[in-house]
Amino acid sequence: MNGKIVVAVLALFLIYSAVSEGLSLARMGNELRCQCISTHSTFIHPRNIQDVKLIQSGPHCQDVEIIATLKNGREVCLDPTAPWVKIIIKAILQKAQDKDETKR
Template sequence: MFSQTSIKVFSIIALCFVFTEAIPRLAKWRRCRCIELQDRLPLASKISNIKIFFKHAHCQNFEIIAKLKNGRRVCLNPSADEARNMIASMRKKRKV
């Protein structure tokens, strides 16, 4: 049979593994997604997807993330003209 000490040590090791797996997942949602903002998209870039994230409890910024066809993700400055034009064209397409 196992002694109480070995069971405690095993339990502590198991809890350490559980917490080391859970912490990165929790931290992912507790911050803003965009660190660096760009006013313009790179030249000759083709957009495959655009995601818009509104302000929430863990991030007070309005964020626009454009995924390009080459797999790169670019965070656009929401107050830049290019981002505003994209949002306006998306609204027009949605109304039609």
Template sequence: MKIHARFLLLGTIVICLAAHGFCIGTITNSRCKCVNVISNFIHPRKYQHVGVFNQGSYCRKVEIVITLKHGKRVCVNPETQWVKRMVSFLGKRAAGTNEVITEESSTE
């Protein structure tokens, strides 16, 4: 009888942790990367890396994160005109040369 009680207790703990995202959240990246976004223009000379995170099951919006040369990460509004042009340009450039832009899923 004690073995059954231990398995029941262990199963309850696992279900509770999974419901709160402690077990699954670390594996699947269960939240959006950007809390605040900016719309201000950032000159391309300041870019080190541009990451595009497509919408997924945990984050329902496209996120664009620019890593600046001094290491700071900035989330930009993907709806602004300059960001749309920048992503289009970098996508074309990545197709022909070294990959400058990375598209990643937010559920990875």
């Protein structure tokens, strides 16, 4: 009887371990890949952009990714080599740097 309980507890532990490891790998798989399949290079007026995320290249993706959230809620991957995108990113970084300097 005790042997069956030990086997049942071990089986439950192994199942729990396998499931939790699988969930960890699934989450990691989502993070370790590029988020942008294609990029948008035609001009989008800054008034239509609500937020911009700049994701540096790294082990997850060899490309710098710029993801703009538009005011209508749509997310668009921007081409980091497009001149208008470079200007917007430069302005955003300058604004952040100025904000950082005023805090000091």
